[in-house]
Amino acid sequence: MSEVGRLYGLGIGPGDPELLTLKAHRILTSVPVIAYPTLENGKALARAIVADFIRPEQQEIPMPLPFSVQRSSQPYYDLGAEKIAAHLSAGRDVAVLCEGEPMLYGSFMYLFQRLAPRFPTEVVPGISSTFASAAMLGVPITFRNDVLSIMPATLEADQLRDRLQGVDAAVIIKLGRHFSKVRDILGELGLLERALYIERATQPSQRIIPIQDLNPEEATYWALILIPSQTQPR
Incomplete structure (x- = not known):
């Protein structure tokens, strides 16, 4: 049985790419798979912050998470977690981009609850x-x-x-x-x-x-x- 991948929750800061930590940059530029939330209009604010650091060969997982009264509903996070779990089960590390600080009102918390019990997980703090x-x-x-x-x-x-x-x-x-x-x-x-x-x-x-x-x-x-x-x- 192959070794499972590692899940990273990357705090990427409030918006200025220069506020990305060295550790977050190292992980971001080395993992094979990157996941991030998208808005109803398809915009991915978290990805836009670090767009210049993403390599063409990295796989991407856009996760629609509507910012509305339905934003925290189970299906959106369940679906995103399933897509990430498929890569982790295949032995690929996945970095989830989270604006600000992942553990302070961050969207990553809901994925953390679903995936951390099943896969090795590391959270990288970000500037809130x-x-x-x-x-x-x-x-x-x-x-x-x-x-x-x-x-x-x-x-x-x-x-x-x-x-x-x-x-x-x-x-x-x-x-x-x-x-x-x-x-x-x-x-x-x-x-x-x-x-x-x-x-x-x-x-x-x-x-x-x-x-x-x-x-x-x-x-x-x-x-x-x-x-x-x-x-x-x-």
Whole structure:
């Protein structure tokens, strides 16, 4: 019986190819098979980040993972896992590309749950858009004993309001169509003046816009709001 292949979850960072780690680059350029999620329109954002490093002889597995209410449904991940498992069972290593950090709201987590019990697996950390955004905005997130809260905008309004009350510092991700709800809650809690909006951090299409000036219809899923600490460093 031939030896099975190794599964890699590669964190490829928020968008700037130069933020790819040396380890991720080494694995990316050496494995025979690369897998990555695609959007409904066929675009593969993760692949686009590292496109210049992919060799023609490498096999590719595009995995449709619609970014909608159905995004986390079982069939999409089951199908992607089956395709990857076929290569691993045949002894071929597979690297799954994951924007940002694979274990922080990363799509790779769902494949990890399905495949790690069956195949040797290694996760390579990546730079999260959460922390890249702070660098692009030029603001420290936390000082000393501050507690950082990360929460998805997809939470119900009451849940989001409860979690934002009294925060030292917070990051709200997955904005998109939830932007107006989040903006209204921040206004209620007196956090709007501290809040900073950024989308597609480190990418060529990056935008930093004052929240009050943003048309809610323009808010993208690939955006976040950062509420930095008010603690004074010393």
